[in-house]
């Protein structure tokens with residue numbers, strides 16, 4: 106059993122039932138989980154005990170890096186994950202800040218690329234980190250945070266993977282990523298490869314070796330309507346060896362990521378997996 110399945114098992118065996126107001130579905134929950142991905146060794150953390158959709162996960166990450174704020178933009182690059190939160194969540198539909206169909210508001214990428222400053226201008230957190238790392242600078246604050254409590258009411262959902270901190274040790278770049286809330290059967294299968302790709306891409310465009318990702322999760326949960334599939338189906342399957350990932354070496358800058366990069370620039374090798382499982386999604 107590897108780290109993903111161990112976390113699932115831990116929740117199943119030791120979790121506490123917690124009611125969730127927002128979705129109305131209770132969750133079996135643990136606090137504090139640490140996952141680690143070795144990007145330097147190219148061990149791509151794609152779950153093998155069910156078929157996972159890494160192209161959609163990478164597309165979602167590309168959308169965040171480009172500062173997208175609309176589910177149609179995500180769909181256009183092969184990612185459907187924001188349709189429900191943008192268009193079916195009653196609280197967001199009733200929010201006067203919502204600009205219409207598919208609008209997600211000031212979430213993730215908007216905060217990462219255009220954090221609103223008091224003087225009316227905006228701050229591009231990602232560009233600052235790229236500039237520093239490209240010059241070999243780690244000021245011990247190479248942080249991109251999407252967590253802006255003053256603007257929660259302007260977005261459809263608070264960010265779950267909310268902060269990414271880069272650390273440069275010699276010529277090797279590492280990443281520590283923080284997550285406040287984790288849907289382990291669904292969201293985490295996207296978030297693990299996303300953290301890996303984020304470090305791999307940042308190392309590639311800033312000219313460093315990629316080291317490790319340290320993924321720190323606070324609230325890790327399985328929704329009640331997902332538990333039976335997890336315990337009686339997925340956890341009965343034996344994991345396969347981890348696949349690897351290759352990234353188009355022509356990707357050399359943040360501009361490249363913003364302009365022409367697509368999911369076709371990422372190839373997964375040796376992905377042997379069990380059949381898909383359609384887990385229910387809580388809006």
Ligand SMILES: Nc1nc(=O)c2c([nH]1)NC[C@@H]1CN(c3ccc(C(=O)N[C@@H](CCC(=O)O)C(=O)O)cc3)CN21
Pocket residue numbers: 157158161185186187190262288291292293294295382383384386387388
């Ligand atoms: N309840 C909930 N769980 C989440 O994981 C989650 C949210 N809400 N809201 C915001 C984003 C959207 N995310 C999502 C949304 C949908 C899938 C999903 O349906 N995945 C399926 C099919 C993927 C595909 O076909 O592309 C899967 O089997 O992984 C995954 C992550 C992650 N986040």
Ligand SMILES: O=c1ccn([C@H]2C[C@H](O)[C@@H](COP(=O)(O)O)O2)c(=O)[nH]1
Pocket residue numbers: 127262263265266286287288289291292293296
């Ligand atoms: O990248 C993501 C985004 C979202 N999630 C999950 C975690 C929760 O189940 C929901 C968000 O609900 P909150 O009420 O805002 O905590 O989405 C994820 O796992 N990964």
